[in-house]
Structure formats: C-alpha cells, structure tokens
Amino acid sequence: MAGGPAEVRLVSNAMNNAMRRKVMALLTEGKKTREEISGAVGPAMLDYHLSILEGAKLVHIQDDGVALTDFGMNFMQGKSEKPRASADLKGAKPVDVVEVRQLLPCIADKSRFRIIARMEPPLGKALSLLEPLFPRGRYSDSIGSLIIQKGTVLITLYGTGNVTMTMIKDQEEAMEILEGLSETINRAIASGVTPAPRERVRIDPLEVNRYLPGTNCRECGEQSCYSFAIRLANGEVPVDSCPTLHEDRYAVRLEHLRALMAYL
Ligand code: SF4
Known part of the structure; x- marks a missing residue:
C-alpha cells in the first residue's frame, strides 16, 4: 500500500477507534471468524468497523474469516517496535525548509490552498518529543506525524520530513508559517533540552x-x-x-x- 496522504488518512481514521484497535490486536494472533471477533470485542457495529479496516487495507475478509493483510501485519509489527521513549532530541539536527509547493484549492474554500512542503533533515522519532512546543499540537504514533492547528490552518509534520498544510492563502503565508515552525523547532534543538511531555487533555x-x-x-x-x-x-x-x-x-x-x- 502506498503511503500517500489519502492512504495515511484512511489508516489513521481506521485506527482512531478503540474497538478497531482491539480487533487489530486480536488478529495479530491469526485469522478469526466474525463470531470469534464478536465474542472477544463485542458485537456492536462489528460489520461497520470491519469494513473501515478493510477499506484501509489493514484486513481482508473472506467468507466468514477475517485476517490481517500483509500491510496490516507490517503496521502492527511496526507499532510494537516503535517505543516512543527511545526518541532523543539531543541527536536531532536543525531543520531547514527546502521545498514549498502549492497544490489544488481546498474543497471547502476554493480561495484557499493545500500546500506540500519539505523540511530537512527528517526528524524521525524525535518529532514526537516536539509536541509540547505547540499548544495546539498532537503527535500520532500510528501515522508518525505531529498535527498542529493554527486557526483554520491544519499543519501535519511527518517524521519523514514531509509537511502538508490546508486552508492556506498563498505561498507567502505558507513560508511564514513554515519558518515560524522551523525556528521553534531549531530553538529546542539548540537548547539540547527535551521539552517536558504535556499531560493528555480530555477533549472538550x-x-x-x-x-x-x-x-x-x-x-x-x-x-x-x-x-x-x-x-x-x-x-x-x-x-x-x-x-x-x-x-x-x-x-x-x-x-x-x-x-x-x-x-x-
Ligand atoms: S444532528 Fe448534527 S451531528 Fe447528528 S447527523 Fe445531524 S448534523 Fe450530524
């Protein structure tokens, strides 16, 4: 499966639900029938949840059997091998904005644009430690990205160095936001001090x-x-x-x- 933004969103959406995460964990034991899954995680909306996992290509459903796809298996393996605590900001290098491209207009407001950009070098797992620097930032382990809300603008920084932004006025605004982000990140890297983790806040x-x-x-x-x-x-x-x-x-x-x- 390709790792494009649409696919990443499908996987992220599929894994953003406690019941679907339980189903995925159960399937790491091997192929199960619907009855076995229902017995383990409960019957509520099971067909719906399975169809979301199937749509994200994490599972395949054949007759009454449900199993992880190869992609699903790799995904679950990757999760268990990704201990967040192993990241260290001390090893991170300062980042530069090396590319900004304007993509198609946003669906909801055609006067605003979707932007794709790149920061180098990639921050990898150190990105997870930057979450406390941004009051409206949240790190997602499942997609390896830091999502920051800035007014109506939604910015997603990936550990690979890619950045996407929605609802941007023009390239100038994109550059201003990106430079602000890289300055904040570089200040933290230069200080060599890993920001204290922020407590998870209940969503209001x-x-x-x-x-x-x-x-x-x-x-x-x-x-x-x-x-x-x-x-x-x-x-x-x-x-x-x-x-x-x-x-x-x-x-x-x-x-x-x-x-x-x-x-x-
Ligand atoms: S009541 Fe509100 S939340 Fe429920 S379907 Fe209608 S618009 Fe959506």
Missing part, C-alpha cells in the same frame, strides 16, 4: 461541537449535534456517523474533527 465536547454542522438533523441517531459531540468526545461513536459532515462544504471541519479524534 464544546470544542468538538464547534466543528459539527449544527443542523440538529438527528441523522446520526442523536437528539442534537451537541449530544453527538458528547459521544464523540467520549470515543463512543465514529466521526463518520454524521453523514452531513461528508458534504463538500464541511470538508475542513471533518478534517479538524479527525485530527481531534486521533488522540482519544
């Missing part, structure tokens, strides 16, 4: 609610968007249970919600 349903459509249409099965926000913040329902969010005009909100949910 009010914050989640800001990104929901606010129509209270009840298509998600809840009485209102706020009821849905409470269940989302508790990790009880997937973001995809709100069909309205899949309309083009809510694309940016959906992306922000996925970024928030990645850390539940």
Whole structure:
C-alpha cells in the first residue's frame, strides 16, 4: 500500500477507534471468524468497523474469516517496535525548509490552498518529543506525524520530513508559517533540552461541537449535534456517523474533527 496522504488518512481514521484497535490486536494472533471477533470485542457495529479496516487495507475478509493483510501485519509489527521513549532530541539536527509547493484549492474554500512542503533533515522519532512546543499540537504514533492547528490552518509534520498544510492563502503565508515552525523547532534543538511531555487533555465536547454542522438533523441517531459531540468526545461513536459532515462544504471541519479524534 502506498503511503500517500489519502492512504495515511484512511489508516489513521481506521485506527482512531478503540474497538478497531482491539480487533487489530486480536488478529495479530491469526485469522478469526466474525463470531470469534464478536465474542472477544463485542458485537456492536462489528460489520461497520470491519469494513473501515478493510477499506484501509489493514484486513481482508473472506467468507466468514477475517485476517490481517500483509500491510496490516507490517503496521502492527511496526507499532510494537516503535517505543516512543527511545526518541532523543539531543541527536536531532536543525531543520531547514527546502521545498514549498502549492497544490489544488481546498474543497471547502476554493480561495484557499493545500500546500506540500519539505523540511530537512527528517526528524524521525524525535518529532514526537516536539509536541509540547505547540499548544495546539498532537503527535500520532500510528501515522508518525505531529498535527498542529493554527486557526483554520491544519499543519501535519511527518517524521519523514514531509509537511502538508490546508486552508492556506498563498505561498507567502505558507513560508511564514513554515519558518515560524522551523525556528521553534531549531530553538529546542539548540537548547539540547527535551521539552517536558504535556499531560493528555480530555477533549472538550464544546470544542468538538464547534466543528459539527449544527443542523440538529438527528441523522446520526442523536437528539442534537451537541449530544453527538458528547459521544464523540467520549470515543463512543465514529466521526463518520454524521453523514452531513461528508458534504463538500464541511470538508475542513471533518478534517479538524479527525485530527481531534486521533488522540482519544
Ligand atoms: S447527523 Fe450530524 S448534523 Fe445531524 S444532528 Fe447528528 S451531528 Fe448534527
């Protein structure tokens, strides 16, 4: 499977759910029937969760049997071999912005752009230690990236050195943000002191609610968007249970919600 942004998002979304993570862990023992999976993790929305894992190419389903794909096996192996504590900021080298490219306009606002950029040298696992430097930053082990929210702009820094940004006005704004990021990172590297890890903060349903459509249409099965926000913040329902969010005009909100949910 290719590691493009769309595929990374599919895998990230697939693994952003406690039940799907349990299914993946169970399948590392070998192929299982639906009945065995249901017995181990519970029957709630099992077909839905399996279809998300299959869509991300992490599992394949044949007749009644479910097994990890080769990609799924590598992914799970990679996770168990990625101890976050082994990263050390002292070994990191200062980074430079070496490339900025403007991509297609954003779906939700055609006057804004998606940007792809590159910082070198790649920070690798040291990226996870930079999370406390950014108040709106969260590191995801599953995709090896640091996601930073800056107003409406969503920035994703990968350990490979790639950077993506959405809702950018122009290349000048992109460059300004990237230089600000690299300065913050380089100051931490120059000090040689690894920032103290920040405690995980519980996600506030009010914050989640800001990104929901606010129509209270009840298509998600809840009485209102706020009821849905409470269940989302508790990790009880997937973001995809709100069909309205899949309309083009809510694309940016959906992306922000996925970024928030990645850390539940
Ligand atoms: S389906 Fe979406 S828009 Fe409708 S009530 Fe639920 S959360 Fe709100």
